[in-house]
Structure formats: structure tokens, C-alpha cells
Amino acid sequence: MEEEVAELITSELADWSTPAAEAIHINLTHGDTKAFKEDFSPRFTYAVFGDDETIVGYKDLVIRLDFRAHDLRPTAMVKYGQKTKPINEQMAQLMDIERQLAEFMPESAFSVADMSSTNDIADETSSWTPPGKLSHTYEKDSRTFQIWVSPLTDPRAMEILTNMRIFVPFFIEGGTIGFLSEPEWSIERWKLFLLYEVDMKHVNTPSGYTLAGFSTSYRLWVFPAPDVIKMAEISHTMPPKTEFSPEQTSLPPTVSPLNLLSRERISQFIILPPYQGQSHGSWLYNAMVSLFRADPLVFEITVEEPNEQFDVLRDQNDMAYLTTQKESFSALTLPSTIPTTELHRTAFVPDMVSADDLFALRASSKIAPRQFQRLAEIHLLSTIPKNNRSVNRITRKANAADENDRRYYFWRLMVKERLFIRNKDQLMQLDEEERVSKLEATLPSLIDEYEARIDGFATRRRQGFLDIVKSFCAKAPSANGPRKRKVVADDDDEDEEIVPPASKRLTPAPPEKNKEKQKAK
Structure with a gap:
């Protein structure tokens, strides 16, 4: 019934309807400066604005989503030429853009009206590097790029992924990121890979890093059946043995599943539109699988619904x-x-x-x-x-x-x-x-x-x-x-x-x- 009402509202307000992807303008920022000359738009918006991917009740609608280039702290601003009066409660909900975005963005995104005031929070000259460890550095078209890897238990890594979580439904069809609310024992299985373009003149400061893409992976314990053991022996992937004597009166030390034979599964994988078509996806993918192949506890690399x-x-x-x-x-x-x-x-x-x-x-x-x-x-x-x-x-x-x-x-x-x-x-x-x-x-x-x-x-x-x-x-x-x-x-x-x-x-x-x-x- 609700879907029928929504369709009726949309049909009667055709002149007041805007395709969500056309209304949304995304960019990364360093202070008041945009990282890219041209804004980019999402590929999919149905997870946020419904199956019709349409926003009703506005004319000349513009939704600006700006993200600080280094830690992806977002700012959301809605502008429009005209706004109609909702004819019922359901239409009022459909017109509440902030409510629909709120599920996919931190509360702070809506607390500052002026984009520059948010960016002023971060001193662009202060010391800053991405969370985790530097995995790989490469040059592309005379520009420097770095790939960093961090466990998701790192608070800074979790904050960055939380800040930009709306990118997942925007750029991955059917993409979800519900695992962010999982208990700590589950979060321990996850890694975050961050691909940055780096301005070497400002390296180790916020202004030196612009996110180009990211990916996540998580570990799945596998039962050590004979065929798995055989594969592990071939790939030189064998966990350390736990010595335990029957004469011992106490139980052996607890072994974390993270230290057992596992599959590593690649989950979300996104290269931002300004960097697509330039082989950055291959650099990021190879950084991930080379790390997994070198890990003696990973016996197999899989991908979640590619x-x-x-x-x-x-x-x-x-x-x-x-x-x-x-x-x-x-x-x-x-x-x-x-x-x-x-x-x-x-x-x-x-x-x-x-x-x-x-x-x-x-x-x-x-x-x-x-x-x-x-x-x-x-x-x-x-x-x-x-x-x-x-x-x-x-x-x-x-x-x-x-x-x-x-x-x-x-x-x-x-x-x-x-x-x-x-x-x-x-x-x-x-x-x-x-x-x-x-x-x-x-x-x-x-x-x-x-x-x-x-x-x-x-x-x-x-x-x-x-x-x-x-x-x-x-x-x-x-x-x-x-x-x-x-x-x-x-x-x-x-x-x-x-x-x-x-x-x-x-x-x-x-x-x-x-x-x-x-x-x-």
C-alpha cells in the first residue's frame, strides 16, 4: 500500500521530481579547496531514496556531499529553488532528505551548515598519516600513490570507514556495510585497505592525502580437513602446532581463530570515479592478494559476490x-x-x-x-x-x-x-x-x-x-x-x-x- 501511495505521489508531482543521482554532487576537499575540478555522482541511489531513485517535492534540487580528503569526514548540504508543501505524512517523509541520508552518514554531517567550518576543524599543516601500515607505494602519470592497510579495530580506521560508508550503496549494487555494528570479536576479522594519492610536498599532513579508493576484507576460519591440510602444505601455509601433554592438569592456552588456517574474503572494493580507468584497481587488488599470499595463515583467497x-x-x-x-x-x-x-x-x-x-x-x-x-x-x-x-x-x-x-x-x-x-x-x-x-x-x-x-x-x-x-x-x-x-x-x-x-x-x-x-x- 505504501509503495502504491509513493507511486501516486511521484506521478502527480512529475514537475517536482528529480532523479537522485542528478541531484547529488560529491567531492573531496582540502580546507575550502575541492580536490577535483568536477563533482561526481553516485551510480546507485535506491538504497537511500527508494527503488524509483527519485526525490519529490523540489525544483532545482542540489545535494552537496563533501568529504575531507584525508579522513572522509562528511558535510551534507541541501539547496533548492522551490519546495512544495507535502500533501500527506508519507510525502513529508519522502521529502525529508536529511532523514534518508542519516542512516548512511554520521550525525556530524548535518550539524555544520558551512562546509568550511567543518574543514577548519582539521589543521591542514598538522601531523597526520593514514591508519595502519604503509603496504605499497607506486607512481602513475608522475603522481604518487600509497596503499595502507589497517585492522578495523584501529579506531581511526573505523572512523574513516564510518565516515564514508555511504559510498558502498552509492557505488556497489546491493552493497551493505552492516558489519560496522558487529561485536568486537567479529570486527577483529576485518581489514581496511586505503588507496591515497599523496602530495609529497605535504606528506605526513592532512593536506598531503586524497583518498582514491578503498577495500575491505575479512577472515573466515576453515575446518582443517585433510584436503585443506594438503593445500596448506603445498602453499607453505601451516599454523603453529600447540603442544599439549595429557599429563597437564590445566587446559592449553586459548587459540584465537585469527591464528588458525583461514580463507581471506575480499568484500567491498571501490575506486572513486575521478580515479577510475587508470589501473588503480589493479594496484589495489594486487596489494591485497600479495599480502594474503604472503600470510602463512591464509590458505585461500575468495571474493564476496563480485x-x-x-x-x-x-x-x-x-x-x-x-x-x-x-x-x-x-x-x-x-x-x-x-x-x-x-x-x-x-x-x-x-x-x-x-x-x-x-x-x-x-x-x-x-x-x-x-x-x-x-x-x-x-x-x-x-x-x-x-x-x-x-x-x-x-x-x-x-x-x-x-x-x-x-x-x-x-x-x-x-x-x-x-x-x-x-x-x-x-x-x-x-x-x-x-x-x-x-x-x-x-x-x-x-x-x-x-x-x-x-x-x-x-x-x-x-x-x-x-x-x-x-x-x-x-x-x-x-x-x-x-x-x-x-x-x-x-x-x-x-x-x-x-x-x-x-x-x-x-x-x-x-x-x-x-x-x-x-x-x-
Whole structure:
């Protein structure tokens, strides 16, 4: 009923309606000076202003949201040419802009009418550095950028994230930041990564730092099952053992979950619009994953519900890491022939690539299962010449004359098997002919996506993109050298089962599994 009333109000007041994104003007400030010549606007406003993303009751509406560039303390100001009188209580609530913003901004944002008075609180010449530790410094277009990492238990880190929490629903579709109110034991799992542009003439003062982006991550304890232990051994990720003798009369010391084998999950990830399209996302992402790979307690890196843009960034950077740092990954290739007996309808779909090699590569790179499978598929597709990637060339399947045509047939077989197993519950409700049809229908869009990744990676490689990954790997500790434990003061992948290589299984796959692989063809 309330939604119907809101729609009626909106339709009757069309001349008094403003798209929220057009009304909102965002900038960062140093004192009275704007950090950017042009303001920027949010991508999404429905979390704040409703599904219609419209503000009613005003003409010439302007909502200024200014944030101090270093600690993101906000100031909100509302200006308008005309304001109509609300016709009922619900309309009055819709017109109460401050009330709608208040859930996403600290109370101080509305307590000062004049922007400059807020900024005067911070002495621009006083000593100031971001919270936590400096993780990485890099140069881009003759400008200096720094990435800082801090536990969210640091009060200054918590204050910064609280100040700018409205950026999450503004720039991440469906983004929420409810964890800020979680108990301390939960907050201890979180880290905040801050990307700043730094004016080296004013370094270590507030005026020297302008936020360019930020990300958060949190730690998830994982049960140390045998396959997890095996992965941890490969990646040199093993927690210290706790010595406890049965003769002891007291319990062993309490072990914090933060000191146990864990997944590290990347959560919010935002590059502010003035800095987008300049590779800063790759710098921030690589700073994060290089830190996680060097952490002996992190055995796997996951991502929480990545959107399409982040998927592209993640694929490009993970692929760059694997192809520059893992020679065995670059050497992966598809077979040109497979014995006829292994391709029989009643046989398993054969392993196109050594399962042991894939398992070891994934463990050492700490990449989540589904993400690694996709990267392996993308790489293997890239080893097949583009002219051979056509269904018209594989009518004879494994008997095609051209070895690259055969490899393309084997690649499609491998991908269809993965898709079948991943979607088994739905596909098993269909008859065999329809299952085959569904799998075939899925491949074209997947291949288009993979080819776009291959082309994009080739373009960025020519532009020197690999240097970003190499700059982090050069400073990373060697997996074979001496290791020191560090204390740093997922994803649709998380739910996928970690399956050890077939050669390491203690028992053969059950008959039902055999049937799955048979039907996957």
C-alpha cells in the first residue's frame, strides 16, 4: 500500500521530481579547496531514496556531499529553488532528505551548515598519516600513490570507514556495510585497505592525502580437513602446532581463530570515479592478494559476490600472476589425441590436464576453486588458434584431421563436464537429450566471455600491465626460503568443495559419480 501511495505521489508531482543521482554532487576537499575540478555522482541511489531513485517535492534540487580528503569526514548540504508543501505524512517523509541520508552518514554531517567550518576543524599543516601500515607505494602519470592497510579495530580506521560508508550503496549494487555494528570479536576479522594519492610536498599532513579508493576484507576460519591440510602444505601455509601433554592438569592456552588456517574474503572494493580507468584497481587488488599470499595463515583467497566489473579486474590480474609467476601454468596445454577407449560413452570424461598439476598450482597461488577452473579454461582456450575455435570444424569430433580442431573438441568436452557437475541438480531433472542441448546452448556466451578476456589481456599486456603484478611479486617472500609468521595489525567460490586430485583419492568415485561424468559428454 505504501509503495502504491509513493507511486501516486511521484506521478502527480512529475514537475517536482528529480532523479537522485542528478541531484547529488560529491567531492573531496582540502580546507575550502575541492580536490577535483568536477563533482561526481553516485551510480546507485535506491538504497537511500527508494527503488524509483527519485526525490519529490523540489525544483532545482542540489545535494552537496563533501568529504575531507584525508579522513572522509562528511558535510551534507541541501539547496533548492522551490519546495512544495507535502500533501500527506508519507510525502513529508519522502521529502525529508536529511532523514534518508542519516542512516548512511554520521550525525556530524548535518550539524555544520558551512562546509568550511567543518574543514577548519582539521589543521591542514598538522601531523597526520593514514591508519595502519604503509603496504605499497607506486607512481602513475608522475603522481604518487600509497596503499595502507589497517585492522578495523584501529579506531581511526573505523572512523574513516564510518565516515564514508555511504559510498558502498552509492557505488556497489546491493552493497551493505552492516558489519560496522558487529561485536568486537567479529570486527577483529576485518581489514581496511586505503588507496591515497599523496602530495609529497605535504606528506605526513592532512593536506598531503586524497583518498582514491578503498577495500575491505575479512577472515573466515576453515575446518582443517585433510584436503585443506594438503593445500596448506603445498602453499607453505601451516599454523603453529600447540603442544599439549595429557599429563597437564590445566587446559592449553586459548587459540584465537585469527591464528588458525583461514580463507581471506575480499568484500567491498571501490575506486572513486575521478580515479577510475587508470589501473588503480589493479594496484589495489594486487596489494591485497600479495599480502594474503604472503600470510602463512591464509590458505585461500575468495571474493564476496563480485560484480561483472570486478570479475574482469580479478580475471586479468589473476591471469597475469599465473602466467608471470607460475611457469607450469603457462606450460599447460591440451592433448592432441586421446585413446578411443577413453572417449567411449560409458567411460569417464578423461582428464585433459594433469589433476595433480592443477591442484598444486591452485594451492600455491591460493586461488579459489571455481576461479582457478575458469582461469585454466581461459588459458587453455588461448592456446588454440582463433581460426580453430569453431563448431563447424569439429563435426568429426576426436577424429578431426587438424590437431587444433581436436584440441578445441577436447576443450569443449572439459568445460561441459564442469558445467554439468556444477549444475547437476537442475540438469538431472531433464532427459538426456535436453541436458545435452542445455549444455551446448551455454557454451557460446561462455566462449564469448573467455575470448573477451583473452583479447583484453593481450591488449593490457602490450600496455605494460604485467609490470604491476611483477612489482608486487618482486618484493614477496620466496615460498622456498625461510618463512616468518606475520601478524597484520570468497565469494561464490566458498561453497565449492575442495576435491583432491583423482590420483590421491583413497577410494574410487561412487557409481553415481561415474554416471555424472558419462552423461557430461
